Amino acid sequence: MKTRIAVSFAIAIVFSLILHASEQGFSGKWVLDRGSPRPGDAPNNLEMKIKQSGSGLSFETTFQEPKNGIVPLLYLGIMTTNLKLSTNGETIQNQVGPFQMASKTTMTSDRQMDTDWKGVVNGDAVDGHWTHKLADDGKHMTLEIKETSTQGHNGQATLYLVRK
Numbered sequence: 382m383k384t385r386i387a388v389s390f391a392i393a394i395v396f397s398l399i400l401h402a403s404e405q406g407f408s409g410k411w412v413l414d415r416g417s418p419r420p421g422d423a424p425n426n427l428e429m430k431i432k433q434s435g436s437g438l439s440f441e442t443t444f445q446e447p448k449n450g451i452v453p454l455l456y457l458g459i460m461t462t463n464l465k466l467s468t469n470g471e472t473i474q475n476q477v478g479p480f481q482m483a484s485k486t487t488m489t490s491d492r493q494m495d496t497d498w499k500g501v502v503n504g505d506a507v508d509g510h511w512t513h514k515l516a517d518d519g520k521h522m523t524l525e526i527k528e529t530s531t532q533g534h535n536g537q538a539t540l541y542l543v544r545k
Contacts, residue, residue, distance in 0.1 A: 405519060405544075406433050406491065406515070407431050407433050407438065407494070407513060407515065407522070408431055408432055408433040409430075409431060409544045409545075410428065410430050410544065410545045411428070411429040411430075411431065411522055411542040411543065411544055411545070412427065412428050412429075412542060412543060412545050413427050413540060413541070413542060413543075414521065414541040414542055414543040417541035418539075418541070419540070420538040420539075420540075422453050422455070422456075422538075423456075423538065424444040424445065424447075424456060424459070424460050425444065425445035426443070426444055426445045427442070427443075427444045427459075427460075427540070427542075428442065428443045428444070428545075429441070429442045429542070430442070436467050436468045436469035437465065437466070437467055437468075438465070438466040438467070438468070438486070438494075439463070439464070439465050439466075440461075440463070440464040440465075440466070441462065441463060442459070442460070442461060442462060442463075442464070443462070444460055452478070453536070454502065454507065454528060454530065454534060454536065455526060455528045455536035455537070455538055456526070456538075457477055457480070457482070457500060457502065457507065457509065457528070458475070458477055458482055458484070458498060458511075459524075459526065459540075461475070461477045461478065463475075464477075466484060466486040466494075466496060467486060468486050468487060468488045468494060470485070470487070471485070472484065472485050473485070473486075477500070480500050480501065480502050481500060481501070482498050482499070482500040483498065483499050483500070484496050484497065484498035484499075485497050485498075492514060492515040492516075492517075493512065493513065493514045493515070494512075494513045495510065495511070495512050495513075496510065496511040496512075496513075497509070497510050498510075498511070502530070505530050505531055505532045505534075506530065506531045507528060507529070507530045507531075508528070508529050508530075509526070509527060509528040509529075510525075510526075510527045510528075511524060511525065511526055511527075512524070512525040519544070520543060520544045521541070521542070521543055521544070522541075522542045522543075522544070523539060523540070523541055523542075524539065524540040524541075524542060525537070525538075525539050526538045526539070526540070
């Protein structure tokens with residue numbers, strides 16, 4: 382009997398932890414998942430702190446600066462220290478290094494948000510799209526990144542993150 386109670390109690394704790402993680406949504410501290418594939422030009426030591434409040438999201442990001450000091454165009458907006466997004470349909474302006482970026486984010490479900498952004502980099506119009514997807518366990522997130530420019534540069538990457 383005591384064994385059943387102990388097992389039932391352990392199962393209840395595990396389910397409550399999973400439920401708590403999934404209730405946090407995108408909020409939390411996220412780092413690159415070392416056990417997942419990673420693009421060669423992905424930022425080293427990437428850590429995102431996401432705070433979600435109503436329709437607002439704020440990202441505080443740290444990462445190792447590239448050795449050549451140049452952030453790949455594909456990661457514009459990802460490799461920035463502070464970024465604000467809003468899921469209420471309004472366009473948000475962010476300063477990303479010396480560049481201005483306009484973004485519009487929508488929550489397509491409680492586990493997915495899509496962001497379309499535009500910017501001008503050295504006179505070149507750049508468009509991008511990010512898709513943040515939470516896994517069912519609430520502990521893993523996939524970030525799909527796409528970028529195109531009027532100069533013909535196209536890029537895409539997928540980053541796999543884990544909640545810390």
